[in-house]
Amino acid sequence: MKFSAKDLAGSVQRLMATAQNGLEVIRFGGLTHDVESSPFEVVERRRMYRLRHYFPDDATPGRPVAVLVPPLMVNADIWDVNAEDGAVGILHRGGIDCWVVDFGSPASEEGGWERDLADHVLAISSAIDTVGEATGSSVHLMGYSQGGMFAYQTSAYRYGKGVASIVTFGSPVDVVAGMPFGLPYGMVSDVAEFLADHVVTRLPITDSMVRIGFQLLDPVKTAKSRIDFLRQLHDREALLPKERQRRFLNNDGWVGYAGPAAADLLKQFVAHNRLMLGGFVIRDQPISLAELKCPILAFVGEVDDIGQPAAVRGIVRAAPNAEVYEASLVAGHFGLVAGSMATNHTWPLVRQWVDWMDGGQPLPPEITPMAEQVASNRPRSAATRVVHTVGTLAEAGTGMGKALEGIANNTVRGSVELVGEAARALPRLTRLGMIQPHTRVSLGQLLAEQAQRAPLRDLFLFDDRVHTNASVNVRIDNVVRGLISVGIRPAMRVGVVMETRPSGLATVAALSRLGAVAVLLAPGGELERAIELTGIKTLVADPENLRTAAATGTRVLVLGGGDTRGLEVEQGENVIDLEQIDPDQVRLPAWYRPNPGLARELAFVLVTGTGDRMEAKYITNHRWALSAIGTATSADLDRKDTVYCLAPLHHSSGLLVSLGGAIAGGSRIALARSLDPARFAEEVHRYGVTVVTYTWTMLRDILDAGVFPAGHPHPIRLFIGSGMPAGLWRRTTEQFDPARVLEFYASIEGDVVLANVTGVKAGCKGRPVPGTAKVELVAYDSIADQVVVDESGFARRCADNEVGLLIGKASDGVDLSDGGLRGLFTAGDAWMPTENLFRRDGDGDYWLVDRTDTVIRTPRGPVYTQPIVDALNDITAVDMEVAYGLSVGDRCLAVAAVSVRHGFRLEPKDVTEALQVLDHHQRPDLVYVVGDIPRSSSYRPSAAAVQAAGRPEAGPDTWWYNRASESYEMLTAAYARTLLGD
Numbered sequence: 013m014k015f016s017a018k019d020l021a022g023s024v025q026r027l028m029a030t031a032q033n034g035l036e037v038i039r040f041g042g043l044t045h046d047v048e049s050s051p052f053e054v055v056e057r058r059r060m061y062r063l064r065h066y067f068p069d070d071a072t073p074g075r076p077v078a079v080l081v082p083p084l085m086v087n088a089d090i091w092d093v094n095a096e097d098g099a100v101g102i103l104h105r106g107g108i109d110c111w112v113v114d115f116g117s118p119a120s121e122e123g124g125w126e127r128d129l130a131d132h133v134l135a136i137s138s139a140i141d142t143v144g145e146a147t148g149s150s151v152h153l154m155g156y157s158q159g160g161m162f163a164y165q166t167s168a169y170r171y172g173k174g175v176a177s178i179v180t181f182g183s184p185v186d187v188v189a190g191m192p193f194g195l196p197y198g199m200v201s202d203v204a205e206f207l208a209d210h211v212v213t214r215l216p217i218t219d220s221m222v223r224i225g226f227q228l229l230d231p232v233k234t235a236k237s238r239i240d241f242l243r244q245l246h247d248r249e250a251l252l253p254k255e256r257q258r259r260f261l262n263n264d265g266w267v268g269y270a271g272p273a274a275a276d277l278l279k280q281f282v283a284h285n286r287l288m289l290g291g292f293v294i295r296d297q298p299i300s301l302a303e304l305k306c307p308i309l310a311f312v313g314e315v316d317d318i319g320q321p322a323a324v325r326g327i328v329r330a331a332p333n334a335e336v337y338e339a340s341l342v343a344g345h346f347g348l349v350a351g352s353m354a355t356n357h358t359w360p361l362v363r364q365w366v367d368w369m370d371g372g373q374p375l376p377p378e379i380t381p382m383a384e385q386v387a388s389n390r391p392r393s394a395a396t397r398v399v400h401t402v403g404t405l406a407e408a409g410t411g412m413g414k415a416l417e418g419i420a421n422n423t424v425r426g427s428v429e430l431v432g433e434a435a436r437a438l439p440r441l442t443r444l445g446m447i448q449p450h451t452r453v454s455l456g457q458l459l460a461e462q463a464q465r466a467p468l469r470d471l472f473l474f475d476d477r478v479h480t481n482a483s484v485n486v487r488i489d490n491v492v493r494g495l496i497s498v499g500i501r502p503a504m505r506v507g508v509v510m511e512t513r514p515s516g517l518a519t520v521a522a523l524s525r526l527g528a529v530a531v532l533l534a535p536g537g538e539l540e541r542a543i544e545l546t547g548i549k550t551l552v553a554d555p556e557n558l559r560t561a562a563a564t565g566t567r568v569l570v571l572g573g574g575d576t577r578g579l580e581v582e583q584g585e586n587v588i589d590l591e592q593i594d595p596d597q598v599r600l601p602a603w604y605r606p607n608p609g610l611a612r613e614l615a616f617v618l619v620t621g622t623g624d625r626m627e628a629k630y631i632t633n634h635r636w637a638l639s640a641i642g643t644a645t646s647a648d649l650d651r652k653d654t655v656y657c658l659a660p661l662h663h664s665s666g667l668l669v670s671l672g673g674a675i676a677g678g679s680r681i682a683l684a685r686s687l688d689p690a691r692f693a694e695e696v697h698r699y700g701v702t703v704v705t706y707t708w709t710m711l712r713d714i715l716d717a718g719v720f721p722a723g724h725p726h727p728i729r730l731f732i733g734s735g736m737p738a739g740l741w742r743r744t745t746e747q748f749d750p751a752r753v754l755e756f757y758a759s760i761e762g763d764v765v766l767a768n769v770t771g772v773k774a775g776c777k778g779r780p781v782p783g784t785a786k787v788e789l790v791a792y793d794s795i796a797d798q799v800v801v802d803e804s805g806f807a808r809r810c811a812d813n814e815v816g817l818l819i820g821k822a823s824d825g826v827d828l829s830d831g832g833l834r835g836l837f838t839a840g841d842a843w844m845p846t847e848n849l850f851r852r853d854g855d856g857d858y859w860l861v862d863r864t865d866t867v868i869r870t871p872r873g874p875v876y877t878q879p880i881v882d883a884l885n886d887i888t889a890v891d892m893e894v895a896y897g898l899s900v901g902d903r904c905l906a907v908a909a910v911s912v913r914h915g916f917r918l919e920p921k922d923v924t925e926a927l928q929v930l931d932h933h934q935r936p937d938l939v940y941v942v943g944d945i946p947r948s949s950s951y952r953p954s955a956a957a958v959q960a961a962g963r964p965e966a967g968p969d970t971w972w973y974n975r976a977s978e979s980y981e982m983l984t985a986a987y988a989r990t991l992l993g994d
Contacts, residue, residue: 050092050100052112056142059122060135063142064088064112066100075109076176076366079143079151081136083158085269088114090156090349097355099362106363109147113139117267124268129165129276130294136166140174150176152366156349157182157319158277160310161287164327168303169294177369178304179362181311181348182319185301186288186326187281190319201652205283207275217269284652284700288330289727291654291680291700293470296478301330302697308336309365309379311348311358318345328382329725337365337375338382447611447634449824454609454633456525458640458675459485472681473654473699474514484518491522491571492606493598494590498569500550502527502608505617507543507551509533509561512660512683515572517671519552520661524615527608531617532662534949538626540564542619546628552590562587609633618664618760622948622956629664629760634823639758639765640672642781646767647703647732647754649677656682656701658692658710663950665733669756670705673732679703687951689717696726706733708952709892711744716891716913722747730754735952737893738775739885745771757860761831762844764820766858775882777850777858785820788843789852790836792817794867794874799836807836810852815861815876818850819843849876866955868897868906872933875906877955880927880936884908887926889916892945894955895936898963900993906936909958911945920971924979932975937991939980941969963992 056063080099082088091099091112100110113136118124136153143151153175155163160183167175184190286292290300308331312321321340328336339361343353357378367373447453459481462471467482500506506523508530510516523530531546533539535557543551543566553561554572561568571590609615611634618629649655655674659666674681682699684692692714695701704711711731720726731744732754741753752771755778758764763785768778780787789810791800799817802808810816822832822842833843849867850858861876868875877895884893893910912918918941927935946957964970966988971980983991 049089050096050098050104052100054114055146056139058135058138060115060127060131061139062114062116063139064114066092066110066112067104070104070109072107072109075107076370077109077111077143077147077149077151078103078366079136079140079153080110080112081153081155081159081162082113082115083156084115084132084273085267086157087267088112093350099349099354099359102355102359103363106360106366108152108363108366111139111143111151115267118270119268125270126272127270128272129280132162132273133166133169133294136162137170140166140170144174150174152177152179152369154179154362155181155183157345159183161185161281164287164301164304164331165292165294165299167306168299168301169297171303172306175306177307177309177365179309179311179365180324180327181358182313182316182324182345183310184287184319184323184326185330186323187285188288189326190321190323201283201285205279205651207278217271217274286700288326289654289700289702290330290697291473291727293478297476298473298478298699300697300700301327302333304331304334306334307369308334309362310336310338310382311361312338312340313343313345313348314340315342316345316348325382332725336382337379339379447637449610449612449634451611451634452607452609453611453637454524454607454615455636455672455675456488456521456609457607458637459488459521460525460607462675462678469651469678470680472514472517472683474683475685476698479514484514484521487514487518488521488525489606490595491518491590492526493595493600494571494593495522495526495528495569496601496604497593497598498588498590500526500528501603503529503613504550505529505531505546505548507531507533507546507548507566508662509535509539509551509557510554510572510661511535511556512657512666512685513554513572514683515554516661517681517683519571520616520667520671524609525607527605527613529614529617531619532667533619534660534662536560537619537949538622541623541626545626546617546619558587611637616667618662618667620760625956631668631760635761635763636668636672637676638763638784639668640676642765642767642784643669643673643732643756644677644679645783646756646769646781647673647677647730649673649679649703651678653677653679653702654682654700655679655703655705656684656692656696656699657705658684658687659705659707659733660949663707664758664760665705665707665735665756665950668758669732669734673705687713689714689719693719696720696728700727702727703730703732704728706731706736707950708735709737709740709947710951711736712740712892715740715743715747720747722749726751732756734758736775737885738882739887739890741774742886745774757848757858759818759820759844759846759848762820762826762846763823764818764844764846768857773857775859776853777860779857785823785844787818787820787858788837789814789816789818789850789858792849792864794849794862794864795869797864799833806838809837812854813851815849815851817864818846818848818858820846866896868895868904870897870904870906870937875934875936879930879934880906880908883926883929884910884923884939887918887922889913889918889922892947892953894945894953894958896955896959898938898959900991905938905991907938907940907964908936909940909942909945909955909964911942918969920980920982923971927980928978932978935973937973938964938983939971939973940964940983 050066052064052066053068054062055065080091082090103110115132118127140151151174153163153167160180163178163180167178280286280292287301290302291298308327310324310327312324313319314321341348341353341357347353348358361376361378364373364376365379368375463481463485467480469481470478471481471484472479506528508519510519520530531548533542539560543564550567550569551561552569552571555570558568558570567586569588569590613633614630615633615636616631618631619626620629621627655670657666657670659670661667661671671681682695682701687710726748728748728751730751734756736753736755745752754771755768757766757777764787765781765784766777766779767781768776790807791810793800799807822828822844828834828842831845833845834840836843847863848860849862849864850860852858861878866877868877880895881893884890889912891911891913893908895908898905898907923939942958945953947953966983966985968982970983972983972987972991974981
């Protein structure tokens, strides 16, 4: 090939230009250019931020106002990186007044390396107030990447005050749906928590580390941009228009990241996904995006591997009370806000959005309502990403193969999640198996371990405040000192009559730490009778229950509510205000050892029943730990969960399942003051509740209130508790799909714990929890009230679906003198009977059929109440129901009473059809409708209260079972005289 003199001169000239431009880049970091920044003035300087006002000389009145928020790792100049073609330039020309929050660099700001996420949210909130005062207008709050996350959080924190709309660009909400490169969330979550706890708080993340990290996230694009730059280094005119942006990306645009802020991001929004679920914390205040009600526009980058489309679109479910729109662009993370795509599409669309919000212009077709179901977007997104990646690779001149999108498929993801569950379950079960009678284990000890392991981790939420492990531990220790000062010692029984509140939890935990026994009493219950039954000499009460407690004549210690409660009215020698005792002035006695409780020792006493049926149930530390660890294992509770405790602490479900399971699982506990459906709906979102505990018919009130319409987004994954009727179970899972029910059965005395882990069989109690007592079902004569034995004298095991008494293998050292059994299957074996009758189906699952003392003993044989209750509860029109035995002369009738849901009517054919699932002999003789069925404090329908209200009467709402026609018919007055003897 021949070269002309002209070609040679051109080559030399190109080489000289390349050398000259390259030297300029080496010396000054880039090419000098005459592109100037848009004019702005700093109108406010605070420790956390500076507030920039762009184009301050433009005093056009009535303009819409935008406040723009950068992410922490990017300089605030991101909004002006393309000068006239950047965000503030285009928006200003579109008639929008632009203000920018500048956080500065933590390396140069006072206390910059100590900043946390709450500091930034509060800074933005302050800036919104300043702009609102200056302009008299609500603002359109706009944020890029993490800046968009801040926009969501700040608006929710302010409950939308002063915010006209929110616009975000590549801002992820649902981290689980958008893991980078398809990595399994379980693995990423664990790594994020480890980094948050042990790495980022000790290591400042400098601007160079941030820059390198982002470049490594997309090495292909980084390499391509550098190759393109080198190829055009000779052409200064071609490079200058992009030089400001190139220098921004390569060096000038990055700022360091404060360790506490990084730890908050990793823990709250990566490890726990709380932007999606709710319950993220801003200065001890739980917040949820469900608080957002203003319109939202989310820009989605279809080839964005940082703010992945599925993660960004999570906002439509996280903010169910807002109108959410999206604009989808074929752009990467940075391309959404800077570059030609942003210049030609993003900012013109933002301007049109603001015009539409002001009511003057139609909504552009590129902006559409965001759909709740986004699965259909994923194939398009993946395909677009592949095409985009292949094109980028080709442009860069590389021969690399495929994108990383398919690194992990659903099988791998599922496997890793299962391994994570096993990894959590194994140490719990191992610890459970290691508990011996002399092992030290107690509620107080588990809380102390949590405080030592993670003092700053959230422990419980109450009245919109979050309390950490450390603060709760200090409160418990202070209560211990107060109790010691008034003479409470280990092994003493102390009554606790308190509403569900932090002081109640602290009292129970303090008694455990002291080694005393907490006797848990229901507020409003029969206190004097319970005191007599349990022999307690001291009560701890909150201010709400003080008068009732003091009226018993027992010494009362008052805790909760501070020192402004006017206790002087109640003061006397029998009333002591523990809040007035200075814990620092209490000298601990030589005998005090924190958390001395051994597994075999009594920890709690529960009082159940009323009147003549009131009973004291005794729970050892081992029994409590058994339920706590068993619950945590069966429900797979972990640090990502927030357990909403609807069940009161004086109920076994509240003490053993809610409190115990949450503590054993390391989960947050949200305490509900009472069962208030409206408050429940608010707090489920605000606290980010993933697990709800219940007792009996609690959830009926929430379902009937309609506060959670079917299909309404929610964070709940599981309901756990005991006693839920089968029909209510089905209503709950339909209303809160895809959440499921985990029903427990736990014997109060003994170590039997059953759990319906799969939740498939509504009404079933499931199977024994691993690590709990071995169970057997033995034949039982319900009329004679005794175990049935075979010809050898040993107890006969039940066949499948035969009703029998559930018994559990007695632990070593258990006192069998009070109801224990020996020699059931071998000479000398030891068993603890439960008080309940069960049947076991062919799959090995256990079904409760009755208590031994509530079996209806009719002339035709025993009739069991629970199957009747479950069958009737499955009728859509039935609200609640009870079954009981009605004595008529020398015989007993099986009777069921039902209440009807508002707006429904119950017909006898409905009853006939529902009860066909029962054997003829197990169907009730009478079914009748009552206006209301009273419930106990644990929300259990009261058969005794229905009986006390009077006998069923003839009429259209009372039906008798005609065994000849196998149907229920109206009870006439004539037949009532025959049947009831009236």
